[in-house]
Amino acid sequence: MSAPESFEEYVGARLAALSRTAYLLTGHHQDAEDLVQRTLVKVVAVWPRIAADPDPYVKRVMYHDNISRWRRRSRRPERLTDVLPERQVTRDDTTRLALEDALSRLTPKQRTVLVLRFYEDLTEARTAEVMGVGLGTVKSQTRHAIKRIRELAPELETLLVS
Template identity: 55%
Template sequence: MRVHPGSSDEAAFHAFVVARTAALSRTAYLLTGDHHLAEDLVQTALFKTAKAWGRIKGDPEPYVRRILYTENISWWRRRRHLREVAVEGYDGPAAAADVDLRFALEQALAQLSIKQRTVLVLRYFEDLTEAQTAQVLGIGLGTVKSTTRQALARLRAVAPHLGELVEATS
């Protein structure tokens, strides 16, 4: 069942979109490192959610977030986005108070592969366990562990000045 104009489903979907788009956009930005790709990712997730709205039981947020993750994974698996994009500042409501730290972290994250960045976002921003991350990404637990280890090592190498922050996550 789709969201039908004028229905209570439409009102509920609209309320969800208004309430959660900013948070979804932050996650999408962290996954992609690019404002435009993040917007595309959120739009794709919301479109797919609208198509399935009548079938979603309970809280729709996990459903939408799973679409964000799987779509992002599909993008890097298809290699549609071959070049790494420099991470631009994000001026959303949850922007870090310490602009210098935020900039340094964004620059360091831009040095990671899409897969590494995705694993770190799920593990440390979304606070998922290794097992949950493996399930969401459809990869093995060992792959999550090794990708996390490689990503953190890469962060240590490209941004030694962020050592305290990286050590706190290890």
């Protein structure tokens, strides 16, 4: 992506992608919307400094804010509902739900590593840079996260890399 001319242009071009990433990090639509909003509020304040290449900075703010949010909340309250879905659950739905459940049971750092590495398709080195951790941390967190998902949802084995 070439450098956007304005903050508004950047948000218009990247909002959908930022929202998808935020959803993968948080696992909930409302939390994802809040995360994107908090991220953009922080970014607009430094826009002139980062305007030439905003994505790395924006992603770093998003990932760090998500981990901070998780630490502040230490435990997610249950979300109860008395309304059941009316549509029939398909195999793809079952796989998605199993993956969402397994991701929700990882630590924020493990979940972040998986999102950066396999959704954002960043290298291990770039993931370490974005998260502000060492390369060894990225490698070990990836290994631990994949092992944990295999334990939690063995039916997802075909989705996992070795």
